[in-house]
Amino acid sequence: VPDSFDWRDHGAVTPVKNQGSCGSCWAFSTTGNIEGQWAIRSKKLVSLSEQELVDCDKLDEGCNGGLPSNAYEAIMKLGGLETEDEYSYEGRDDKCKFNRSEVAVKINGAVNISSDENEIKAWLYKNGPISVGINAFAMQFYWGGISHPWKIFCDPSELDHGVLIVGYGVKDGEPYWIIKNSWGEDWGEKGYYLVYRGAGVCGLNTMCTSATIN
Numbered sequence: 001v002p003d004s005f006d007w008r009d010h011g012a013v014t015p016v017k018n019q020g021s022c023g024s025c026w027a028f029s030t031t032g033n034i035e036g037q038w039a040i041r042s043k044k045l046v047s048l049s050e051q052e053l054v055d056c057d058k059l060d061e062g063c064n065g066g067l068p069s070n071a072y073e074a075i076m077k078l079g080g081l082e083t084e085d086e087y088s089y090e091g092r093d094d095k096c097k098f099n100r101s102e103v104a105v106k107i108n109g110a111v112n113i114s115s116d117e118n119e120i121k122a123w124l125y126k127n128g129p130i131s132v133g134i135n136a137f138a139m140q141f142y143w144g145g146i147s148h149p150w151k152i153f154c155d156p157s158e159l160d161h162g163v164l165i166v167g168y169g170v171k172d173g174e175p176y177w178i179i180k181n182s183w184g185e186d187w188g189e190k191g192y193y194l195v196y197r198g199a200g201v202c203g204l205n206t207m208c209t210s211a212t213i214n
């Protein structure tokens with residue numbers, strides 16, 4: 001497994017999106033993972049619908065929060081995900097407008113990934129971007145560089161945000177994760193969060209999941 005790898009260089013990551021004033025981070029984390037799985041499998045990079053999850057995933061709570069693990073189950077129940085173009089983002093809870101004939105991607109299941117950061121690195125390199133839960137405390141004050149907040153400021157058991165690990169690297173001897181956020185391109189490093197890799201920072205290693213496409 002190489003010392004650094006970035007799925008953005010391999011056509012598996014869509015441009016950074018913006019969830020707006022809706023607590024739908026969980027839906028962006030989920031679509032980001034499935035966009036990656038689909039791109040790697042089909043060689044086609046397609047932006048997928050978060051609004052379908054906000055409106056139609058009844059296991060979660062739309063703009064009031066959710067979990068990628070619930071969303072995978074809901075997507076299987078619904079029959080798949082529509083594209084961003086077909087079911088575009090409104091940034092508010094709305095009635096379900098799911099149209100089965102417009103389904104672009106189907107998933108067959110989901111997996112929980114190890115909390116060991118070396119195993120997470122190997123899994124990412126082999127399989128694609130990973131949906132993760134994280135304590136977003138340090139992200140609210142992030143201006144760039146490699147974030148390494150003290151544990152007392154970023155309790156790893158207080159996960160409150162869903163994001164996507166798209167790669168990893170080492171800078172001046174410091175290992176880091178490359179995390180895609182959903183707060184627009186003006187936030188952080190062009191929409192991305194670089195965070196220290198190897199110390200379970202902010203609990204980012206404790207809820208790593210991915211959808212599976214057979």
Ligand SMILES: CCC[C@@H](/C=C/S(=O)(=O)c1ccccc1)NC(=O)[C@H](Cc1ccccc1)NC(=O)N1CCC(N2CCOCC2)CC1
Nearest residue numbers: 023024025026064065066067132133136159160161162207
């Ligand atoms: C109000 C919801 C806010 C939203 C993200 C908003 S946000 O804008 O990205 C943000 C996050 C942190 C600081 C500032 C801004 N957070 C979530 O959706 C987070 C995301 C998350 C948490 C933990 C692991 C993985 C992903 N999830 C949650 O907030 N929830 C998890 C599911 C829970 N349900 C309770 C009833 O039974 C079904 C589950 C509801 C709360």
